[in-house]
Amino acid sequence: MRETLILTKLYFLGSVRRQVHLATLFLGVILLMLPSYINAFSLGINAFERVSKDFGLTLIAYFAVGMAILIASSSIPRDLESRSLYPILARPVERYQYIAAHFLSLCALLACSLLFLGLCLTTSVSALTRALDLSIFVAIFTSFLQASVVGVLTMTVSTVASPALAGTAGAFIFLVGSLPGAFVRFFLVEDRENQFAATAATALKSVIPNLSVFSLKDPIVHQIDFHPSYLLAVVFYALVWIAVALVASSILFGRRDL
């Protein structure tokens, strides 16, 4: 565990010093300027609040996934290309610790970025509604879980593939995983009666995580109640996928000749 934490710090600092966080700052400024984009007084305060939250949370969710895919797809291949992992893995460090460190540094970076963006969005919305609404952070937390799951799966692919391939795989997992089951049923079965495409899509969806469960944006924006146990179930679902992906990537990377 000690080795994992030492490496996590190294990779986190590496991302920070490569100025990955500048993208977060840029998006934060956009979120703070939301009132300039949305005419609050023509919509009315309630509509403004909803539109702002919807727009902001959507932006944050896509940003988190994009950041996760970019970092996860390139971090291990970059270490391999620069050979900077050789002196590290020649130390008494196991390969699973190396993988876990990369994943934890990604999570730390995502957590810092999303916390900052959440604060920007909350500030922006609260400035006009004159009320502090922290429920935004619940939706941001599930976006964090979603990005972590996409990130760890992208990282698993990156242990055996190029950054471009791993990034494409990550984007594919996100797109197919976010596809609601109702979409498959309606557009492929009921509307087009394309049984083959529906079966293929269903099969594909059953082997990759169902990312639509992480979207709590609508209940938060429209103030629809949801049971707290749902949040627990979502956390458990994310942790299972993360554990499975970490084990798979450790096995794949452990068998690889460097």
Add this chain to the structure above:
Amino acid sequence: MSSFAIDFRDVRKTYRTRRGAEVNALNGISFQVGAGEIFGFAGPNGAGKSTAIKSLVGLVKPDSGSVAVFDHQAGTRPAKQLIGYLPEVTLYHEFMNPLELLKLHASLAGVASQDRESRCEEALERVGLWERRASRLSEFSKGMKQRFGIAQAIVARPKLLVLDELTSGLDPQAQATLLDLLVQLKEQGLTIFFSSHHLREIEKICDSVAIIHKGYMKVAGPMTEVLAEESLTRLQVRFKESFNPETSELPWQKDRAGQYSVAVENSETVPLLRSLEADLEEVVSVQSQRRGLEELFHRLTTEQAEVPA
């Protein structure tokens, strides 16, 4: 229990290319390195040197055979704790300064927190980088990066130092500085395993040597024995006027005094003298002449190279 620092026994490794072709990187190589030696590991590009070194530090798993480091299986935690490794051409985490990165390596190697500062200082002093401890690694020249590489390899006071192409791409002065450093480290009891294309530096500082070619071990052993086996006999003779040695197959060389000389394998000396008996006026001298490592390397890596030694 063996007393070897490194023990390779019949190590084989085959890679598969993306097109499915097999490349035999190591074809059953065996050699041993004694504790406290500087061991030179030579071979042309693609000979299998890096694969052997990576097997030693646990980055590659051999298909068969065994690699041991002070009696511990290579790649295991106890073996890794004894090794300091400098890979060939590594880009370190260049956003850090040498002291930060060295502390990180020291902690990964299990150096106690109270000793880390002093160990890092000692390692940086040793390679002459203490004054630059606060500079970014990205500002370092190639020679300075190699010196830093040695510092990270020795910071945990390993028993075995594994250096892959330490001096490649460095200017002669930087090469000489690093070689002096290796000799100093050996004097402190470290075993140094050192791969290089520069055969003169291997010959100069190594106690033992191995030459690998196309995954086969061509020769391995103490430097004096390896080169002694390769010694030649240089004959200096005067021929009768009736004999013209230039018609002979041997590369006779004539000096200003009209004497001819040629270097032949030890075993060929007596038969040659017998065959020339009728044409010889006088045998001026018979001297033993040692071949250099460079000549030996050239012969072993070009002549019947694909045949196992």
